[in-house]
Amino acid sequence: MSSKEFDPRQVPPPSFSRSPETRSHISSASDSKSHKLKEEVIKFLGGLEAAVDGGEGEGEHAINSHALVEPRGYDSARVPILQFCNEAHSLRLEDPRSSVFQQTGDEFKPLQPDFVEGNPTRLAKNCEEDFLRYYIYIHSLFLLPSLNSPVLLMAATVVPPHAAFFSAKKEIGARSSFSPSISAHRCRKHSLNKVLAVMAPTQPSRAPATTGSVKHGMTMTEKILAKSSDRSKLEPGENIWVNIDVLMTHDVCGPGTIGIFKKEFGQNAKVWDREKIVIIPDHYIFTSDERANRNVDIIRDFALEQNIKYFYDIKDLSNFKVNPDYKGVCHVALAQEGHCRPGEVLLGTDSHTCNAGAFGQFATGIGNTDAGFVMGTGKLLLKVPPTMRFVLDGEMPHHLLAKDLILQIIGEITVAGATYKSMEFVGSTVESLNMEERMTLCNMVVEAGGKNGVVPPDKTTFKYLEGKTSVNYEPVYSDESAKFISEYRFDVSKLEPVVAKPHSPDKRALARECKDVKIDRVYIGSCTGGKTEDFMAAAKVFLASGKKVKVPTFLVPATQKVWIDLYSLPVPGSGGKTCSQIFEEAGCDTPASPSCGACLGGPRDTYARMNEPMVCVSTTNRNFPGRMGHKEGQIYLASPYTAAASALTGYVTDPREFL
């Protein structure tokens, strides 16, 4: 919409809260109360306007893209904004004693426990920012015709405003605090993250990003590493010291990492940042193997000793559901818990850490020694990889999933095709993928030898992140003039479902050409193929067929959240059935406790482990000899569609047989 045609009075007002409970609260509010709300909002806005203009009425504004952050007059408007926040909150909760901030003069200290997690000062500032942005947005609507800033356009796309709201624009009254039930809640969770992401945040956690001018074009990976090493520019091949944003470890590598940390930094050493380490038991959990159980104890002891903020513990192994902190597979948990953020550097003691590249960050796997080093210093020496670009265009056929795309790519470039390189995925098909599908794509970058994978963040990314993290992030994007070491283009509309035959992820073959391969079982799970979307896909195939599976079909949800989704979310086109119901009707095994499970074999008593030689179609990531347990086992890597189709026939099957 062009600014010239825009009349704020014709536009619907912001939907003040996206949370279901607040919306229902508003709708159940009495008429007089909502009328009061409107009055108050208008008065407030009038006051703000006056404050910004220094009381001189409408005039030119010093709002430009920088002033988003520091508009003239914000200082004087700041107090009413924060007061407004408090009153909004108390009105929303219908409790005059409830407030977000404790106000002492001009000092606002956050009170709510949600706000106090993490750095209270930063969170208070986050709230201020949110209000600031809201205020600018509202304000810009009034002044729209006189403004040419891209800000307002971005702001306008965030939230649609209301006509009736501004009809009383002329009634500019005295400044007052008031109470629409807005951003108190938003401040906490549903802040204007989209806007936030595009504009520079007020307080980056490190020195302002010197991402370099376009004279020296850098790829996304190069930019992220430059930002994180306080360099204005760098080139592939350079070794640089990088500041780490998040370090993840789990039960298999955690104990070893901890051992090294203590040995090298001292038995009483403290980790570099108790909030930046995420410890996620997930590999060998539901087993009676004593050492495996002991390893979870080791990481728990360390988490307690170091007061690690994010430790997703499990104590009762007999029932995962009674462990409220337990998540499951680390890479899916990292995403679901909001630890993956655009522009950041995430390292994990697991090769599939590259999974998080789906969020437009640099994420890669490291060993215990490197991780021990990061634990103590918060830095690591990394070599900047050159970037390979993969352009995926064309409409995604309905029988294809991201797994097919990555298997296609690995088959193309081989298991060493991306060694020491970054893989950047762009194109219209990539843009059409949801976050879980993007994760599947980046997850298997390591199978091509890749150091990391990246997908440019966009509104899909930001929407996924809403409500998951309160940490400011700053996405970066490859420059136009960036240099890529190679480029591959795919017309996705022409691709077909593929599998990777034993015993290598690059032994690509068309699923339909393997239809004579008799199979003994199907495994659907892991970070690669055990997310909610993966199970939804499998359910679709079972639903389309209506028949029962011909071979044992094992389902291992990646996390508790995924497990819950299987039992609660309706599958589209099923008339309200959940995945679990569809799986049950199809004769699959009951969905198991969430963990890495048999993807990598594990202790002998691991559920669905391959203890005899047999043929398995699996949604996992590797099929080297012995991967799922038995050295003579044969694993066909496939998409959830292909896996489900194969379960129904007892042979490797192209899902088009059913879809």
Add this chain to the structure above:
Amino acid sequence: MTMATTQAHAPVSTIRASTQRPHCPSRTHSLHFASKPSNFAKFAKTSFSFEPSKIRPITTPRATPSSSPPTTFHGQCYVLGDNIDTDQIIPAEHLTLVPSKPDEYKKLGSFSFSGLPSSLYPIPFIQPGTDSTQYAIIIAGANFGCGSSREHAPVALGAAGVRAVVAESYARIFFRNSVATGEVYPLELEQEGVNKQCTTGDIVTVDLERNVFINHTKGKEFVLKPIGDAGPVIDAGGIFAYARKTGMISSVV
């Protein structure tokens, strides 16, 4: 953060010194010459960028023996193909063993290469009933160590008694872990197909001064690539020792 110094001489590798190497049976020709990282000093100044870049050679080197010992590995080799992944090097079921615990470190060694399919590799890497290997040097094809990031892989090899891997190419995480731990020297060959010209049991020498790999049994010599960027880190004795030198972390207990 600035890094102002680099190493011209190699100090003792603290990480390596702390690991215990099992004794290799002497009935074979597996003589183990101690390898000193000082050989890599000449590569110390390659492609590191520091800001500000003020690289001063060390003027007071740490104590090293006055006569540098031979920088070679000598012994029997075990030959592998391409794409040997970490699950074959150390199957996942053994990952409950924690490498930083000395007794479990040794146990890890006893399971190294137990994931190799016996149809392709009929000669066991570790004789049944023993917990270390007679093969001090691994010869491999391309992409050695692909797969998982588990550090248990190079650790298991080191714990079993492997001193060096001579491969056509490496997967990056394995290479990095080898360097960081100092457990095995990851050396790369200049030409392809060398593993096809070797047989398990051949007597070989890895000469780090001349950068050659000699197969005495077959009477052939092959060129090794310089260790390159890994040099300064191995030189210093692993990333921790390197970081201490550059002042990133203070000396530790």
